[in-house]
Amino acid sequence: MSHQSLKGKVSLVTGASRGIGKAIAAELAAAGSDVAVNFVSPSSEDKAKQVADKLVQMGVRARAYRADVSDIAQADGMIADIVRDFGRVDVLVNNAAINRDKTFMKLPREQWDEVVRVNLGGAYNLIHALLPSMVETGWGRIISIVSVVAQMGNFGQTNYSASKGAVMAFTKSLAREVGRKNVTVNCVAPGYIETDMTAGVPEKVINHVKDITPIGRLGSPEEVAFAVRFLADPRASYITGQVVAVNGGMYM
Numbered sequence: 739m740s741h742q743s744l745k746g747k748v749s750l751v752t753g754a755s756r757g758i759g760k761a762i763a764a765e766l767a768a769a770g771s772d773v774a775v776n777f778v779s780p781s782s783e784d785k786a787k788q789v790a791d792k793l794v795q796m797g798v799r800a801r802a803y804r805a806d807v808s809d810i811a812q813a814d815g816m817i818a819d820i821v822r823d824f825g826r827v828d829v830l831v832n833n834a835a836i837n838r839d840k841t842f843m844k845l846p847r848e849q850w851d852e853v854v855r856v857n858l859g860g861a862y863n864l865i866h867a868l869l870p871s872m873v874e875t876g877w878g879r880i881i882s883i884v885s886v887v888a889q890m891g892n893f894g895q896t897n898y899s900a901s902k903g904a905v906m907a908f909t910k911s912l913a914r915e916v917g918r919k920n921v922t923v924n925c926v927a928p929g930y931i932e933t934d935m936t937a938g939v940p941e942k943v944i945n946h947v948k949d950i951t952p953i954g955r956l957g958s959p960e961e962v963a964f965a966v967r968f969l970a971d972p973r974a975s976y977i978t979g980q981v982v983a984v985n986g987g988m989y990m
């Protein structure tokens with residue numbers, strides 16, 4: 739049995755119905771945290787409920803909450819529901835994100851805005867709502883999932899990489915503002931991870947990624963989740979404003 743370092747804490751993981759978010763929810767529950775499982779698509783409701791049920795079987799409190807993180811009213815409504823059910827949120831994991839890949843010359847303004855609204859605007863909505871209570875409590879963890887493409891750039895992902903790079907810069911500035919309140923603010927930057935988001939990537943591109951990755955394969959959601967658990971741990975109290983890369987060495 740692993741060390742229950744997050745026992746008594748409450749975590750919110752956005753976009754936890756599948757992929758990396760689902761693995762993060764399981765990892766935080768394994769550390770003893772209660773978990774709010776966020777999702778947005780009506781078609782993901784059953785999946786999100788199954789994720790929550792599995793966490794309950796692990797011995798923590800868990801529940802699924804539907805909200806579009808890019809909509810401030812929906813984000814606020816979800817947080818009110820979570821506070822009603824669990825009392826507060828100690829660990830926020832900004833994981834929900836979308837991509838709308840196109841080369842820049844073909845990229846309509848709507849798809850630029852859509853990606854920025856979810857990936858960057860969603861981070862604003864959740865952090866702005868939850869930070870006051872973390873500061874008041876004198877303890878908090880904010881962890882945002884960014885991407886190696888914010889560090890390296892990527893063909894066809896100007897909108898997505900800009901949104902992720904903005905979250906990295908936001909993280910560093912916010913870390914400076916709230917460090918004295920024992921609220922740490924960090925990012926985890928995954929490389930290519932096997933999820934729905936990469937399922938449509940052409941085999942040629944995947945093979946190229948494997949070629950330029952020292953570990954020689956794609957990563958798993960669990961490998962990303964472990965880095966999130968590490969940053970959420972009370973013992974990670976002197977780590978803030980950092981970007982932890984989980985990319986198999988693809989970018990150093």
Ligand SMILES: NC(=O)c1ccc[n+]([C@@H]2O[C@H](COP(=O)([O-])OP(=O)(O)OC[C@H]3O[C@@H](n4cnc5c(N)ncnc54)[C@H](OP(=O)(O)O)[C@@H]3O)[C@@H](O)[C@H]2O)c1
Pocket residue numbers: 752753754755756757758759776777778779780782805806807808832833834835836856883884885886927928929930931932933934935936
């Ligand atoms: N996969 C990779 O290789 C990779 C690499 C680097 C970074 N990342 C980042 O890692 C995170 C997770 O990626 P993933 O591959 O696990 O993605 P995914 O499989 O596409 O899952 C996305 C999750 O986000 C949720 N979501 C999307 N838009 C939302 C919104 N507006 N409000 C609330 N929830 C929303 C989805 O909910 P529904 O199920 O309800 O649609 C789903 O749970 C993202 O931040 C992504 O940018 C992924």
